[in-house]
Amino acid sequence: MKMLNPRRARLERRMVGSTNRWRFPSKPFSGDLLGLSQRCKALSVDLDEALKNPDRLCVSQIQKIFSETSKNKPVQSREADVILECLGSRWELHQPQLFQSETLSKLYLMALAQSTKRPTKELESLLRAQLPGKIKERPPTRKMIISLKINDPVVTKVAFAMALKSLYLSQVEMNVNDVLAVLASAHVLQFSSLFQRCVAVMMKGLTPSTIKSFYLAGCKYKEEQLTTACEKWLEMNLVPLVGTQIHLRKIPQELLHRVLRSPRLFTFNEFHLLKTLLLWVFLQLNPKVQTVPVQETVLAFFTSFSRKYSFLDQDTGQSLVPLFLCLRLHGIIKGKNLEELRHINFFPESWLIRVTANHYHALESGGDMAHVKDLTTQAVRFGLLFNQEYTTHSEVIAIYGFFFEIKGVRHDTTSYSFYMQRVRHSDVVCEHGPVSLRAERLVKYEIRAQTLVDGQWQEFRTNQITQKFGFSKPSCKSHALKIHTVGLPIYASFSFIFPMS
Numbered sequence: 080m081k082m083l084n085p086r087r088a089r090l091e092r093r094m095v096g097s098t099n100r101w102r103f104p105s106k107p108f109s110g111d112l113l114g115l116s117q118r119c120k121a122l123s124v125d126l127d128e129a130l131k132n133p134d135r136l137c138v139s140q141i142q143k144i145f146s147e148t149s150k151n152k153p154v155q156s157r158e159a160d161v162i163l164e165c166l167g168s169r170w171e172l173h174q175p176q177l178f179q180s181e182t183l184s185k186l187y188l189m190a191l192a193q194s195t196k197r198p199t200k201e202l203e204s205l206l207r208a209q210l211p212g213k214i215k216e217r218p219p220t221r222k223m224i225i226s227l228k229i230n231d232p233v234v235t236k237v238a239f240a241m242a243l244k245s246l247y248l249s250q251v252e253m254n255v256n257d258v259l260a261v262l263a264s265a266h267v268l269q270f271s272s273l274f275q276r277c278v279a280v281m282m283k284g285l286t287p288s289t290i291k292s293f294y295l296a297g298c299k300y301k302e303e304q305l306t307t308a309c310e311k312w313l314e315m316n317l318v319p320l321v322g323t324q325i326h327l328r329k330i331p332q333e334l335l336h337r338v339l340r341s342p343r344l345f346t347f348n349e350f351h352l353l354k355t356l357l358l359w360v361f362l363q364l365n366p367k368v369q370t371v372p373v374q375e376t377v378l379a380f381f382t383s384f385s386r387k388y389s390f391l392d393q394d395t396g397q398s399l400v401p402l403f404l405c406l407r408l409h410g411i412i413k414g415k416n417l418e419e420l421r422h423i424n425f426f427p428e429s430w431l432i433r434v435t436a437n438h439y440h441a442l443e444s445g446g447d448m449a450h451v452k453d454l455t456t457q458a459v460r461f462g463l464l465f466n467q468e469y470t471t472h473s474e475v476i477a478i479y480g481f482f483f484e485i486k487g488v489r490h491d492t493t494s495y496s497f498y499m500q501r502v503r504h505s506d507v508v509c510e511h512g513p514v515s516l517r518a519e520r521l522v523k524y525e526i527r528a529q530t531l532v533d534g535q536w537q538e539f540r541t542n543q544i545t546q547k548f549g550f551s552k553p554s555c556k557s558h559a560l561k562i563h564t565v566g567l568p569i570y571a572s573f574s575f576i577f578p579m580s
Contacts, residue, residue, distance in 0.1 A: 094424055162433075163243075165227040166236045176246040186225040193509055200435070218552075233263035233467060245273045255284040266300050274300075282308040284532045287326035294334055297408045311536050315529060315570045317531070318346045319464050322355035328362035332402070335359065339405035342455050343529065343538075345570040347462050348476075349410030356406070357381070357425070360399060381423040390425045400513075408434045409450065410459040412478050436480075445517060446479040446577045454523055454543050456572035463487050465495065465569040475507050480515030480576075482507055483548075484572045497526055497571045498559040501548040509543035517545045524557060524575035530566030537564055545578065 112169045137259060163183070177183045188206070233527030238260030245265075253261055256493055262277035264270075264475060281293045282305060297305030311331070313321065317338055321327050338344060339356075346352040361377045381390055391403060408430065411417060419500045421431060437450040451457045461476055465487045473486040485499045504514045527540040539562040549555055562569075 082192060097102050112547050115154070118227055123536045152558045153376070160222060162222065163227060164224065166229060166234075166239055168236065170240075170243055172243070172246070176290070179246050179270060179272070180535040181271075182227065183225070183268060186227060187223060190223045190225050194310055207477075208327075227267075231263050231265050231267060234267060235260045239267075240262045242268055242270060242273060242476075245270070253280060255280065255289060256288075258284065259296055262296060269474065278333045279522045279534070281305060285309065285312045287324045290321070290326070290373070290492075291334075292333065292399055293331040294331070308534075310334065310337055310578070311343070313533075314343045315345050315531075315536075317344070318352055318355050318369065319463075321569075323371065325362070325369060327359050327371075328366075329518065330359065333397075336402055336405070339402060343527070343572075345462050345529070345572055347458060347464075350413070351407060353406060353408075353411065353420075356402060360396075378423050384424070384574070386424055389427045390423075393426055396425075405574050407457060407459070409437050409448075409457075412438070412459075417433055441479050441577070442513060442567055444522060445580070446481060446515060447579045448577045449578045454525060454574060454576055458525070458576050460574045462573070463497070463571040465489075465497075465567070465571055467567050468488060475502065476514060477507075480513040481520050481548075481577075485571075487571055493563050494561070495528070495564070495569060496561045497528055498557045498558040499524065499573055499575075502555075503550055519549050519554075520556075520577055521545065521547050522575050523578050524573065526560040527572045527574070528559070528560055528562055528569050529570045529572075530564050532564060532566040537566055539564075 086559045092123070111155075143514045148192055160174045161172045161177055161183075163170045163172055174181070177187060237365075240256055241251055241253060241257065241261050242264035256279045258277050262274060265277055267276040281289075281296070285293060285308065290313060292308040294306060297303070297309060313334065317330075321330065336498050344352075346355075354377075357377055358371070360379055361372070366378070384390055384393065384395075391400050398514070403426070408426075411434070417435065420426060437448075441448050441452070451459075459478065461474065461475060463472055463485060465472055469487070470489050471486065472506070473483060474486050482502045482504055484502050485497075485501050487495060488496045489495055501520065523543060525541055525543050527538070531537075539560060541558055541560050544558055546557060547554060548557075560571075
């Protein structure tokens with residue numbers, strides 16, 4: 080006896096109706112008309128009534144037969160079976176292609192039920208015509224006229240025509256400018272394969288000019304994959320890219336709030352993020368401005384408001400408070416930057432007093448950040464944007480008299496490492512400020528790097544590490560985050576706090 084292959088997956092039989100007929104679940108219908116009849120009986124569904132109310136019929140089973148047939152057969156130059164009236168035009172369609180759309184399938188079955196006294200026989204003859212190798216010639220059928228009313232203003236006639244063309248061709252060219260209207264058309268037609276192709280194009284086509292419309296489309300059609308992609312893209316590009324363009328105005332407040340709360344948000348430093356947010360507010364309040372203003376213009380605008388109350392305490396700023404609560408103002412260290420915040424009278428005075436008091440106590444205690452506990456949500460953060468032209472890239476940061484260099488190094492075309500190291504104040508050119516002579520400084524830190532590869536974000540990160548930093552090797556250098564990727568640019572984030580020591 081020949082031994083059966085143990086690796087071969089066994090197909091389970093599915094009972095149909097009250098008899099011992101069966102079929103494989105991988106082929107829900109497969110042209111088994113008796114099976115369909117028994118299924119309707121088992122579910123107490125009258126087929127004639129189901130045709131009048133297609134929602135009760137398993138339209139997906141009939142769609143599967145026609146769609147599989149249309150994949151293997153070229154469209155013959157025969158007369159169309161259906162005329163679709165929509166958007167003031169008439170389109171001629173054929174049955175196998177029409178059944179790829181759930182909306183058109185239901186409209187067709189309803190028209191079939193209303194146009195003949197024996198809709199079941201009509202449907203059976205259509206299904207038999209799709210069985211392979213049994214009936215070579217299609218039986219003559221009456222040409223149906225169906226109408227579809229579209230209320231979605233995003234749908235255009237050109238995009239709808241492209242969606243109908245996709246019923247016949249598996250790969251229809253579409254650019255980023257058309258994809259939103261094609262997506263809306265695919266949603267109206269309930270044409271799932273085209274809808275997912277549009278989502279894929281949109282996820283790869285995210286730019287400052289498209290982020291708003293694509294995000295709102297994801298919310299409108301409940302496409303979580305698209306909204307998540309928009310959020311992740313904006314987490315990386317809000318500060319370095321969108322924050323430098325007039326398109327920043329278009330970012331919805333709800334999306335901006337979600338991004339600001341994300342621990343993955345990339346920024347060069349906290350003050351840079353604050354400037355981006357102030358610019359967003361300025362553009363909301365000045366809709367006629369068509370170019371990105373210089374920082375002095377933005378600061379002068381907020382200075383012009385009443386000095387009696389801070390901007391966030393006034394009616395205009397009340398709704399914006401949740402956005403600014405997401406900022407880590409204790410990460411703004413430079414006295415010049417803090418002085419600018421006091422001058423524009425944007426934040427409530429109590430906020431700035433608290434920040435100043437925290438800085439004072441940290442300096443008094445040798446850098447210990449008693450007010451910061453959680454590295455994920457409260458850490459001071461800095462970032463490097465590592466581009467194609469870099470072999471090494473670094474920045475020196477100063478905080479409470481301690482100096483650190485954050486650095487990225489390219490080892491070869493796909494290998495990189497990112498780390499931070501303590502440096503002596505005498506080795507750097509710095510502005511007037513405090514200098515700590517402590518030989519060691521306890522630091523809790525995390526290094527993260529993210530990059531986009533083929534439409535998917537790659538994320539690399541160290542653990543949360545607590546280490547004493549000295550001046551000499553190896554204690555002066557952090558653990559290195561070593562990564563291998565073909566993606567560029569690389570968004571490297573350094574987050575740290577000075578715990579009690």
